[in-house]
Amino acid sequence: MLNNNTVTGRSFKGYSLGNAPEIKKQMLNWGSRFNICCFMDSHNYPDSLQHYDAILAAGAWKWIASAPGNAFAKLRAFTHDNSDWLFGHVGFGMQSEIFPDLPVQPDPVGFPHLGFFVPEHLLLLKGDVLRVSSHSQNPDSIVAALTKSTADKPAGHQVIRLIPAVPKADYVRTIGELRAHIRRGDCYEINFCQEFSASETVIDPVQVFREMSNVSPNPFSVFYKSDETYLLCASPERFFTLQGESVWSQPIKGTAPRFPDDPVRDEDQSRRLLASAKEKAENVMIVDLVRNDLSRVCRPGSVTVTELFGIHAFPQVFQMISTVSGELSGGRNWIDVLENCFPMGSMTGAPKKRVLELIARYEKTGRGIFSGTVGYVDPDGNADFNVVIRSILYSNTRRQLSCLVGSGITWYADAEQEYEECLLKVQALLKILEGSKR
Structure with a gap:
């Protein structure tokens, strides 16, 4: 056990537990039983999660959820009233607040368009040192429960068949139409996505996320739960990070x-x-x-x-x-970065406004939290947010599973090759889903 200390705005108690991989498993096992949980794993890549190896935010001490309209104003007020750590997400549908003439598209599995929470329990792991803070429990009791936690028994095997929302012939025709827009100068590049989904599906989200981590450990991986809705994300991409006045995007x-x-x-x-x-x-x-x-x-x-x-x-x-x-202008903060840079360029294209109009016109399903971002902010305003790609979306109540994949379309795009690339990405996710049930 280490001495008590403060890590930006909250009192933490430190514990030297050893065996960091096992601590991560325990963090996920314990945290996934709360109604709201955000577990972030850097998989020990350098410069990820602002120097933490893993973070767990479990339980909502306070929270906010909103649809597009005045969501960012509500978030500013919420942040002003709660000088604490915040965790949450901005879904792709929030583009409709930034560009009001764009339609609001539904989330495939039911995530709110914007949601943030102050965690009841916050655990920070660096090396083999775990720091624990809680608004309601003694950290000793949390560590005791953590070290005793075990994963639930995986669900039985189920064959999962992912169905494309867009038939191949329609996909090929759409790519041709997008190339025509590029030829006319409407845009230079567009990230075009399609959904593969499965209904009446039961998975064990924790086991699936573990399998994803084994197969594809990436620096901005997130297990994110909001009631019975899950994001299982193995993202390699950072949207932006903010430290002091310095901000950078990758x-x-x-x-x-x-x-x-x-x-x-x-x-x-x-x-x-x-x-x-x-x-x-x-x-x-x-x-x-x-x-x-x-x-x-x-x-x-x-x-x-x-x-x-x-x-x-x-x-x-x-x-x-x-x-x-870059360096933020005076008076600017992480919410300003979100409002001015979302949706991120890598998941839209250029020029952004016109591309978003084309995405709304040609994509058959809403992206939801996919192509959005999940991240955290500390009380000093330092922030780190990922790009939600390489992900599985799942609703336990709806028994609905969704995988969205896409690629950047330019004038040189070959529709057949782009479609095969999408199938390859879905096949990799399907192998993970099946592997988690063996």
Whole structure:
């Protein structure tokens, strides 16, 4: 046991427990039994979760949920009244508040468009040191319950068949229509998504998330529960982080498969990605969009590209990631960043307003929390938010499961190849769903 201390606005008690992987399992087991839970795992990537290896926010001491209209104003008032840690999400449907002439689209599984909560219990893990804070319990009792917690017995095997919302012929025709918009100059690039879903489906969300973490451990992974609605997210992408007045965003555009069992072929894939004129062109378009978004909230001249076309290795893929940074103007905060940069450029395209109109026109289902963001804010206003991709959405009450996938469409897009890429992404998720039940 360590001495009591304060970690930004709350009193914490520290414990040296050893065996960090086991602590993470216990955190998820214990936290998932609350009606609201946000478990974030950096999987020990550097510079993730603002220097924590894992975070658990469990139970809602206070909360806010809102539909588009005046949601950001409500969030500002909520933040003003609660100088505490906040955890929550902004769904893709919040675009309708930023661009009021866009329609409000429903969430496939029932998440609110915007939701934030002050956690009743907050656990921060760094190395093998766990710091615990609670508004209602003695930290010793939480650690005792934590170390005794075990995962529930996995549900029985169920064959899950994901059904596409868009038949292949319709998808191919839509890509042709989007390329026609690009040819006419309506847009330069558009992220087009489609949904694959399953009804009357029962899964064990904790077990599925564990399997996702085993197969694809990524730095912005989140297990997020709101009553009986779940987000199981293995995201590699940061939307933005804010530390003091410094803000930076790290959009991803550009992907290549990895071959870790063949180092020569693996390195060749990395070089090919870096040399790809097509991937670079897509990446730089999004970088320019992010620069423009950040310039609305940052001091003039402070927005810079600190890394362009960086190649980052993840377990299954190489990603081309660029970093755009800036210094906030006086009086600006994390909500201003959300309002001016959401939805993120990597999940929309350029120019953003026109692309969002096309997304509303051509996509058959609402994205919901997919393409949105989940993150946290401490009492000093430091924040970290991900991009919700590589995810499974699930409603236990509706028995509805949804997986959305997409890709960046440019003039050079081949509809057949784009469709096969979507099928490949869904197949990977389906293997995880089946594997979690064996």
